[in-house]
Amino acid sequence: MLERAHILVCGGTGCTSGNSKKIYDEFTKLLKENNLDKEVKLIMTGCFGLCARGPIVVVYPDGAFYQHVKVEDVQEIVLEHILKGRIVERLLSKEREADGSVKPFNETPFYKSQHRLVLRNCGVINPENIDEYLAYDGYLAYQKVVTEMTPQEVIDVIKASGLRGRGGGGFPTGMKWQFAHNSVADQKYVVCNADEGDPGAFMDRSLLEGDPHSVIEAMMIAGYAIGATKGYIYVRAEYPIAVNRLQIAIQQALDYGILGSNAMGLGHEFNIELRLGAGAFVCGEETALLNSAEGKRGEPRQRPPFPAVKGLFGKPTLINNVETYGNITAIILNGAEWFTQLGTEKSKGTKVFALGGKITNTGLVEIPMGMTLRTIIEEIGGGIPNGKKFKAAQTGGPSGGCIPASLIDTPIDYDNLIAIGSMMGSGGLIVMDEDTCMVDIAKFFLEFTVDESCGKCTPCRIGNKRLYEMLDKITQGKGTMEDLDKMEKLCYYIKENSLCGLGQTAPNPVLSTLRYFRDEYVAHVRDKKCPAGVCKALVSYEIIADKCVGCGLCKRGCPVNAITGEIRQPHVIDPDKCIKCGACIAACRKNAIKK
Amino acid sequence: MSKEIIGTPQQWEQLEKELEVLKNEPGPVMKAMQAAQAIYGYLPIEVQSKIASTFGVSLEEVYGIATFYAQFNLKPKGKYTIGICLGTACYVKGSGLVIDKFKERLGIEAGETTADQKFTLDATRCIGCCGLAPVLTVNDEVYGNLTTDDVDKILAKYND
Ligand SMILES: Cc1cc2nc3c(=O)[nH]c(=O)nc-3n(C[C@H](O)[C@H](O)[C@H](O)COP(=O)(O)O)c2cc1C
Ligand code: SF4
Numbered sequence: 025m026l027e028r029a030h031i032l033v034c035g036g037t038g039c040t041s042g043n044s045k046k047i048y049d050e051f052t053k054l055l056k057e058n059n060l061d062k063e064v065k066l067i068m069t070g071c072f073g074l075c076a077r078g079p080i081v082v083v084y085p086d087g088a089f090y091q092h093v094k095v096e097d098v099q100e101i102v103l104e105h106i107l108k109g110r111i112v113e114r115l116l117s118k119e120r121e122a123d124g125s126v127k128p129f130n131e132t133p134f135y136k137s138q139h140r141l142v143l144r145n146c147g148v149i150n151p152e153n154i155d156e157y158l159a160y161d162g163y164l165a166y167q168k169v170v171t172e173m174t175p176q177e178v179i180d181v182i183k184a185s186g187l188r189g190r191g192g193g194g195f196p197t198g199m200k201w202q203f204a205h206n207s208v209a210d211q212k213y214v215v216c217n218a219d220e221g222d223p224g225a226f227m228d229r230s231l232l233e234g235d236p237h238s239v240i241e242a243m244m245i246a247g248y249a250i251g252a253t254k255g256y257i258y259v260r261a262e263y264p265i266a267v268n269r270l271q272i273a274i275q276q277a278l279d280y281g282i283l284g285s286n287a288m289g290l291g292h293e294f295n296i297e298l299r300l301g302a303g304a305f306v307c308g309e310e311t312a313l314l315n316s317a318e319g320k321r322g323e324p325r326q327r328p329p330f331p332a333v334k335g336l337f338g339k340p341t342l343i344n345n346v347e348t349y350g351n352i353t354a355i356i357l358n359g360a361e362w363f364t365q366l367g368t369e370k371s372k373g374t375k376v377f378a379l380g381g382k383i384t385n386t387g388l389v390e391i392p393m394g395m396t397l398r399t400i401i402e403e404i405g406g407g408i409p410n411g412k413k414f415k416a417a418q419t420g421g422p423s424g425g426c427i428p429a430s431l432i433d434t435p436i437d438y439d440n441l442i443a444i445g446s447m448m449g450s451g452g453l454i455v456m457d458e459d460t461c462m463v464d465i466a467k468f469f470l471e472f473t474v475d476e477s478c479g480k481c482t483p484c485r486i487g488n489k490r491l492y493e494m495l496d497k498i499t500q501g502k503g504t505m506e507d508l509d510k511m512e513k514l515c516y517y518i519k520e521n522s523l524c525g526l527g528q529t530a531p532n533p534v535l536s537t538l539r540y541f542r543d544e545y546v547a548h549v550r551d552k553k554c555p556a557g558v559c560k561a562l563v564s565y566e567i568i569a570d571k572c573v574g575c576g577l578c579k580r581g582c583p584v585n586a587i588t589g590e591i592r593q594p595h596v597i598d599p600d601k602c603i604k605c606g607a608c609i610a611a612c613r614k615n616a617i618k619k
Numbered sequence: 620m621s622k623e624i625i626g627t628p629q630q631w632e633q634l635e636k637e638l639e640v641l642k643n644e645p646g647p648v649m650k651a652m653q654a655a656q657a658i659y660g661y662l663p664i665e666v667q668s669k670i671a672s673t674f675g676v677s678l679e680e681v682y683g684i685a686t687f688y689a690q691f692n693l694k695p696k697g698k699y700t701i702g703i704c705l706g707t708a709c710y711v712k713g714s715g716l717v718i719d720k721f722k723e724r725l726g727i728e729a730g731e732t733t734a735d736q737k738f739t740l741d742a743t744r745c746i747g748c749c750g751l752a753p754v755l756t757v758n759d760e761v762y763g764n765l766t767t768d769d770v771d772k773i774l775a776k777y778n779d
């Protein structure tokens with residue numbers, strides 16, 4: 025029987041932590057109570073992307089996009105919308121058409137400029153039900169390659185599509201497949217890199233949570249193309265929902281005979297096993313990942329030999345990122361030419377970004393390559409909150425760099441980002457406003473890399489530590505102008521002499537902030553000031569006597585009793601006691617405290 | 620093989636069962652350690668020796684793996700583990716201030732456990748809820764959009 029309405033509840037990580045599971049259960053209960061469970065279909069989907077406004081519930085056929093839904097709202101949605109057909113307006117977005125009617129959600133600025141190719145099924149199907157994936161052309165691409173194409177023809181299509189690796193490096197995917205195909209061995213492996221270590225990025229997780237079968241199918245296609253019968257997915261242990269959905273998906277595919285010794289009954293074997301990471305960033309680097317997947321310490325290996333020659337358990341191995349695999353079935357079904365129409369000359373297709381930091385619409389966005397940063401931030405992202413000014417965007421995480429406001433019109437693709445000293449990275453895009461200190465951010469990333477360096481080689485282990493110490497000195501107001509030059513030299517030395525990508529790229533955040541925000545470094549060193557007011561050693565708090573009404577709120581808020589004053593008299597802060605926590609600024613209603 | 624058992628007999632039995640299953644797998648050591656930690660909450664040295672002897676590797680190798688990865692604990696954790704996200708999105712939105720306040724309130728540094736074994740304070744990497752930044756978890760419960768004012772409220776909630 026065909027249902028008259030569909031209710032989609034987001035089951036991505038963001039909305040789940042906002043209680044969407046309870047919302048789902050409440051819908052189940054109320055639909056049953058009202059005898060609606062046969063006519064209305066309730067689905068828990070993957071991420072819709074607009075995490076900032078979660079938990080999100082969408083009701084079709086009207087396409088009503090409910091935001092910030094609470095368990096208490098469910099009753100109203102069921103009784104008003106489902107029973108009486110009256111949309112619950114107060115839960116809709118505030119974006120209206122010129123005539124005052126509600127905008128369909130795919131017409132809102134957040135969705136309108138996006139192009140959802142990799143994320144096509146996220147927020148559309150139930151990721152825990154293989155039938156829904158099958159209904160959306162699932163496993164058709166695998167069937168097509170096995171019945172109509174030779175392995176070499178598959179590789180040629182991927183090559184012609186111009187697809188480049190989405191894990192950060194941007195290496196042409198077709199070429200990688202060719203190398204693995206050309207290696208001769210009794211056993212080969214297909215590996216999926218789902219380690220997603222960039223702090224502030226969650227694209228791969230959302231794809232795995234929202235559409236796990238598309239990754240499984242792509243790995244099967246890769247297996248056919250290179251001649252491998254076994255796949256491994258290496259997932260971060262911090263991703264319990266993704267792990268769970270993958271387990272379900274693999275089991276369902278086995279039950280349906282889609283995976284197994286005679287995959288889909290088409291005469292080829294393919295099996296997939298999960299391996300869980302254990303919290304080490306360097307394991308995202310492909311050779312370290314292979315060691316870790318073998319159950320060892322995740323230290324990088326010397327390359328060459330490359331994984332395509334000698335990889336997992338010493339056998340030829342193809343290793344691609346989750347999002348890279350996410351493109352494969354669409355390319356096979358629609359053809360290489362279709363794919364090349366999207367994007368720029370050397371970067372085809374789309375890219376998924378995790379938009380975060382000081383931006384109104386934090387969440388997951390997928391854009392065609394070549395879109396400018398301005399469109400992403402101002403249109404899709406809805407601008408910077410609280411009327412603040414855009415200062416920079418950071419891409420590529422701890423390996424990347426900052427894009428300053430002056431370059432906001434740069435079209436985003438692999439080569440442009442490298443040219444301006446950043447990189448595409450895996451897709452974290454963190455927006456910073458005038459309250460962000462660029463020296464502090466550089467220090468933040470360095471602290472991360474120092475922490476995560478595996479310690480195998482000296483330039484990375486010791487060099488980055490020294491670099492961190494210099495940055496720390498500068499944020500303490502103890503830096504000298506010579507330090508800036510020394511830092512720069514050290515950066516290049518580390519880049520040239522480290523063994524793996526972690527060390528080779530670790531100085532990038534320092535170099536890029538030195539390049540675009542040198543004046544901020546100079547302010548810290550020469551004027552002993554932190555212009556953004558972040559570096560604690562360089563800010564002091566002061567109460568402006570004229571503005572202070574003596575209400576005593578700040579005094580009560582101060583954790584160390586640094587504030588004194590009689591009621592209705594201007595208060596004062598004792599700078600020796602003050603720990604610069606900012607509690608008084610938050611407490612003051614008169615804006616009387618400045619730093 | 621070491622005869623000494625640790626924890627309850629049920630825990631030990633479960634451990635032996637899980638190790639048995641993994642014997643036929645390629646590269647089983649890390650998987651075994653993850654299974655063991657799920658049983659014990661941490662990796663007592665006796666458990667590490669047991670894993671080493673089961674798979675014919677040295678104790679040093681097991682210990683080396685345990686110290687390499689952030690997820691393996693060599694000491695028991697407190698009843699509640701407070702994990703504050705220091706991923707970029709959270710950091711930019713002030714999670715550094717939140718963790719400082721926890722340090723001050725609990726009198727411990729990140730990675731440490733209070734003397735009464737009640738709270739462990741951890742600095743974690745992005746947990747994928749950047750839309751709610753800054754974010755923290757107490758065991759499996761997620762709290763988002765934090766300010767330093769929430770610190771005392773959260774601690775009070777687990778005051779049992
Ligand atoms: C320090 C470091 C961390 C990395 N982390 C990841 C990661 O989390 N996910 C990922 O897919 N690739 C990561 N990479 C890139 C991988 O080494 C590798 O290039 C990638 O998995 C290849 O897949 P692709 O060609 O599909 O991009 C990392 C590289 C380095 C040097
Ligand atoms: S560059 Fe750093 S992470 Fe890479 S091998 Fe050397 S020490 Fe390890």
Ligand code: FES
Pocket residue numbers: 223224225704705706707708709710744745746747748749750752753754
């Ligand atoms: S950076 Fe904190 S959840 Fe992503």
